[in-house]
Amino acid sequence: MPFMAFENFGSFMLVGILCAILYFIGVVVYRLKFHPLAKYPGPLLGKITDWYSVIRSLRGDRHIHFLRLHEKHGTFVRFGPNRISVNTAEGLQKIYGTKANTNKSNYYNVFDEVFKGDSSLTTIDNQLHAKKKRTVSVALSESSIRSMEELILRNIRSFCESLGQKTSGSAASTPDGEDRWSEPRDLTDWADYLAFDIMSDICFSSSFNMLHSTGNRYILEMLPKGVNGLNVCGWMPALLRFGIGDWFYPGLSKNLQRYEAFARQQSTKRLALGNDTGHHDVFSHLLLANKNSKSGAPVFSPSDLVAETSLLITGGSDTTATAIASTLFYLMHYPKALARLQAEVRPRFSSLESIRPGTNLSTCRWLRACIDEAMRITPGVPGLLPRRVLAEGVTIAGEWFAPGTDLGVPHYAIHHNEALYPDSFAYRPERWIIGCSSDSADGHVTSAEEVAKAESGFCAFSIGQRGCVGKALAMKELMVTIARLVWLYDMRLAPGEEKVGGGGRGEERGREREHELQIKDMFVAKTKGPVMQFQRRQKTVD
Template sequence: MALVFPFPTPFGLGDMVWSVHQALIVDALAAVGVHLYCRKNEPEDYWKLSAVLLALPLVPASLLTHHIPSLLLCLFIAFAVFFAALFSSMMLYRISPLHPLAGYPGPLLWRVTKFSAAYYGAFGKYHIKLKQLHDRYGPIVRIGPNELSIVQVELIPQILGSQGMPKGPLWEGRRILPSKNFNINNHLIGVRDLQRHAQLRKPWNKAFGVGPLKDYEEMLRSRAGMMGSRLDEICGEGVGRVDLTEWTSFFAFDFMGDIAFTSDFSLLQNGDVNGFVRDMEEAQSLPTIVQHVPWLAKITRVTPFLGTKLRKFGGFALEQAKKRAGKPMLKKDLFYHLIQAVDPEFMSNPLPFIMANAVLTILAGSDTTSSSMAMIFFNLLREPRCYKKLQKEIDVSVAEAGGSIPSMEKLGQLPYLNAVINEAMRLQAPVPTSVQRAPKIGSGGKMLGSMFLPEGTNVQVPPYVLHRDPRYFYPNPDSFWPERWLSQESWASGDDGDASDRNGQEGAGGIIHERAAFIPFSTGPAACAGKPLALMELRYVTAMLLRKFNFAFQAGFNAEKWEAGLADRLTMFRGPLPVEITRRGSI
């Protein structure tokens, strides 16, 4: 006797006795139909899609009850066949010549699923894997069912430039704030509408203009002076031992508090006793995985044991936003300039605007710059020739400035200082991957040179891979060689040092230096708005530290192991960088 299925079947199907084969064919066709529909109409409401996927197999399950007495077995067979057919249809299409990206090379598993990228993201080695793929397959690699990675400099303007594309869905996977505190249309780094992005970007451009930078400069000198004083205390009359990764993070986080929230987090004074830096770093681990499968981010954000660290950091950001909104304006900080640029009337209730930009301000204002500072000193200490050469340039400039660190304008003109900063960011870009764009929704697609990019296809331009491409940086693209940033006239004449300074590099005739391929701050309308402040910070702190102290790796430090341990978590995460510091005398 057939069981009565608890759900009615549509279109009178339950009035007919279907064979097992017919029921399973209906099951499989329903799955293929779902795949074809979703391929044409990318679903945005994943909860509704989930409901449909769970409901459709109930129909063939009810048909099977005429032949199989166990309701549970009917459900198991129907769901197993449905999802097997669905996944088979998806995989076969993704590897078939019918797929619009079929002509682009890439590993089979990556063409089938983005979980391959998520796997490497989980271990922080996505940047390494992308470089390996490009080394094997060339400048354009298919790294997902609907995603390409491109390191072709002539295509960068069409991807990232003023005639480029809006951001892709990656940033939905990286979102930290919960939905109730998040409005994509007010979120500079995640908004995908180009016109809205341009509107949101205007106040940021003004907030990092010449006038506001003068306001931030005073805060920078004060906080850098505090860093120097604390390190001086640690040195005493002998040798101090510190973790430079930790101290650059302390400085950057404190300075971010100064310029953004008018708050003194006091990490330089007390250390990370409240876990601010730790929480920020831990909060980025999960987004590093789910950014590759953004639909999964919605599930993880509401899963208690998965989203705890994410919610904790998001709560911290919201708390700082509320505190800043409730404070009287004592100095012209970042949010003062941002709100003035948007609408001075916002000063009466600035909370919504500050909340929308709090997480971006904390991450971009502290983690990226601290990463670059650590990389600068790591590379200098590994290359003593470069260290001594830069220290000499700084000593001369300090003497010319009457014994003080030169002005920001003068620091911006020191050739070797800026060459060192550029070279450190070339080798270890603050954001090594995750620069993603996609054709505008509703556009149908976009031409990139002679190639057509269908709508629904994402493109990444990974700086880590681009910066190490020998077509653009040669010779020794994987080596630290600041001289590559000096003028070719200096190479030819030897003004940048004697032949030994070149460390075995080729002469000017054999050097390739493509500045258009250097994008540590990205490029185009969505490039890092805080680039002027970041460079000012890096120049001043580097000059101050090298003028006041001598640095050396602590005994037993393994530079190769440290570099191999770098992890791509949107920004480049660093392990402890143990150094010895001694106070320099008067020069």
């Protein structure tokens, strides 16, 4: 009898295994041949399973692969069983625009699972999103930013001073003037210090003080790992729900726990301050929204405040820092663009302190074009933000996509769409200014049509109702920071460090361009370099 029982158990096991194999084969055949999206081209693994997105997210090269896939297949690429990537300006409007018939996809549920609450960025419910966004929009409005202007300028002032500091022991002059150059600085690191200090000051009334102390700089290593952990689990939530993520991404659970704990710590510290902060910071607007809630229920629960804290820290810092580093990288590799910027900024301002938000700065067209072009080539969020199609579907380029389909436009891919940006890997700020001539031999003059095309595909801050509410703040930081550096200093790539940050021969396909700042796609872009030195220019007036 025991033998027969064992034999029966073995038979059941065999039947179970065979059923599982048949089910797997059935799913694969359905997704490849009979699924509504089966006709769209894409990587074989992506058509079958979301493991494709998980693997590419772990490698940090999804942005490169999206570009390559669209170059090969055209407008539409199927990158998941129920996911389509679109690489056109029409797709950008239909998926993210103010009239888009889409919503956040279930990808964003992972944020709720980790933080046990929703932020204004990640909440899927449109009505709840509208309530939260109204509050954050007021907190980051033009009037609110003006009230925090001195805090922002104080940090930018410290940043500029720190970059100009000379190497210790360099007091003795040298015939070649080398003694006048500052200590080499990795601008990715220093832009991070600046951006995080500004955001902590204006959001929580408590600076991380990274510009002057190493104590909190560990955050810069910890946060991207946590964000990328969310990114990986967003594509395949089972990794988090069943606790198997560490098998494929060692340290995943630890990184997520550290990220959540850090956000909770910052939220708790700020709550303890109450309203006694000396100024009206961003967090105080969240607390005020709870106090004035007409329904009696808080707009932001304690867990929501933690989730919002994570958004404010990461979304408001990483992307701005990447834009600063990338703008300086391209100015260093395109000296004619730098010379035109110097010619625009230096005569316009009589002193360093006169460079501040206002009409004089906002009308620096070449400055704005230099920043926009850097964000185009190297977007702070290089990947794809998925949206779920709602009832009645979405039609793009004559193709109808059914409700429930996930659609998205990869930022890096559309920013290098040659139909919108000819010679897309060249740094050409003139492409953003009507009537502006290029420095090339043909002296091409940018037309209104070319500028309109460029603007139609530009999504460094995303677009539509779900676009970045901190865009105005970010642009003020960027304009003031770059203008002050250009006005105050002559700049160069540190000798021996000229290639840091760029691509090169022998790198993987898509990373071979020396004059492109290379990024690792960890949902937010992570970079290295440029390594620069600064020398106070002659005839500056403080």
